[in-house]
Amino acid sequence: MGSAQSALNFGAGPAKLPREVLEDVQKEFLSYQDSGMSLIEMSHRGKEYSKINKDAQAIIRELLNVPDNYKILFMQGGGCGAFAAVAMNLINRTGSADYAVTGTWSGKAAKEAAKYGEVNLVFPKADKPGSIPDQSTWKMNPNASYVYYCDNETVDGVEYSFIPETNGIPLVTDMSSSIMTKKLDISKFGCIFGGAQKNIGPSGVVVVIIREDLLGNPMKCCPSVFDFTHISKENSVHNTPATFSVYVMEKVLQWIKRNGGLDEMEKQSKQKSDLLYNTMVESNSFYTCPIDENARSRMNVPFRIAGGDDKLEELFLVEAEKLRMYQLKGHRSVGGIRASLYNAVSLEDVQLLVKFMKEFQKSHGSN
Template identity: 45%
Template sequence: MSRVYNFCSGPAALPEAVLKKAQSEMLDWHGAGVSVMEMSHRSDEFMSILASAKARLSRLLNVSDDYEILFVQGGASTLFSQIPANLVNGFDSACYLDTGAWSSKAIKEAKRYTKVNVVGSSKEQNYSTVPDFSSLNLDESAAYLHLCPNETIGGVEFSDLPETQLPIVADLSSTILSRKIDVSKYGMIYAGAQKNVGPAGVVICIVRKDLLARSSDDLPSVWSFANLAANDSMINTPPTFAIYLADLVFEWLEAQGGVEAIEEINIRKAKALYDFIDSSAFYSNPVDPAFRSRMNVPFILADDSLDALFIRESEEAGLRTLAGHRSVGGMRASIYNAMPMEGVVALIDFMRDFEERHG
């Protein structure tokens, strides 16, 4: 059975080289006689994997010693609650920027813990753009400013950050390691692994050390960022195999030339797909061109009665998971780091052929 081009928004495609290496080590990791899935999380073998993953990620993102790297469980959605539970201690409110479905979910969960000041929203524009940062209603006495620089469902992305003295907390689930970022501009970064890093089951958290002091002793021990940092992410058994695969992805990314090199490839992939969509009268993209995502490209057919046929024929052509999120419909191509340019070209060729037959 041949592999298909997987455009799923997550769990997403993994580099084939990573899958093959994991396959070769499945029964016997480096002569240990056991799989990573079977070894103790406190064994020397797994501790070396964890250390390698942290070191590689630190190199790829140029993370300074001012930050702790944590590997936590529960998915990024759990962090929607865990972040205010840890970081609001001693503050009366938190600021949130609303740019799409995931921002909205984060706001809803944060309201369970603190007063939320929504500093700006593009909801009235159907989340097709990003609010003007100069008009944000920031409260500099708040605990932090939360934002999601790439909204996976709506396909909206921004790279600039608001001017503020607040610690910026960013959900980078869809963009981590896909473009250069300056970690020092953030108080905290978090990202579910299942898009650009590895399989579902682990969340990367990069937390500035001074923020760890906000974690209350009243928090459950497995929720406390300070406790997680003090125990090297191993208060309980961490998702060992997911961390191992993340380390293999980091190794693969280093071999590609690092984040700077993969960003150039991502720019070319996104440009090719958007250029084709813009040149067509049959397909359209609903997002403000200034804020189009490189990772998640939604597009709409001129005749939505053809949607089901498009999905069926695209799957037959080896192009999988192109249906848009159930909340918005249409189509969506997620073209994360592991999606090769050949996959994007194959998608464009199919779209062109489909338009010629049904347009």
């Protein structure tokens, strides 16, 4: 495993991108389409970027089967910017919103939204993330402007296996770490957003899919760069967009299409995550996952070694890096180990990780 090509990147984001996409970008970097200029030097209003912008929207619409009454926007500010943008664009309808807090990012989103209106937590925030309460226990506000949840908690390793029922109230979800990994009925959502830097591209661009009837009523304090209505009218070029990020993202989305689309991405994500979770089960508790079985993420798999032995976990990371396995350290707020299994992470990558885990247990586990 000595070449740069064989480095295994299990990072949570920015994350691994398909190598063939990176090689394609490399070829075009100095002279985009034989123009003699790099794309990063070109006007965002020129014909080259205008085509990329149009094509990126079209491939998202195709892959996710987005209905005609939804707009696709490209914005900046990351997921954190979108936390504020969602509230400033949507909470004005009634002045309040329902939030399901299942981990770090939904917690941050609820805190941000509370700056702009009343936030109702549909269930008490758990002392330790790792579960999703049954929806029959949720205490929802029938007058909420929207219901918000995070489909996959990147830090905590919690993923929804269902789409919440809201009885007609617009449903908003953060899909930063799960977008383009499974098929969705888009019509069940009022708004979906996701930072690109996990499954579909580099950091710098946020994809927003918003139902048209939810446009047109932002708060007066909403800046134009976060105003969904304005960004839609300007076709995502109100100001200079993250042109390079959108360019790479469009290539990654075409790679997804060539490689079987969302059917294949979903099938592979199950294979990869099942392999890793089954390895833990077979380890006789040497490796353990703290997440409830019905809420375990396919994308981000946190685990502890020997019940949370810090020294052993540090050794695991050191030995993994010797084998060119990178970014396996758990988030600073959680600790332990975390393997992120996004679309560009292959089954072979996970098989090599599992092989190392078994060898590490043989060397350091008690008999």
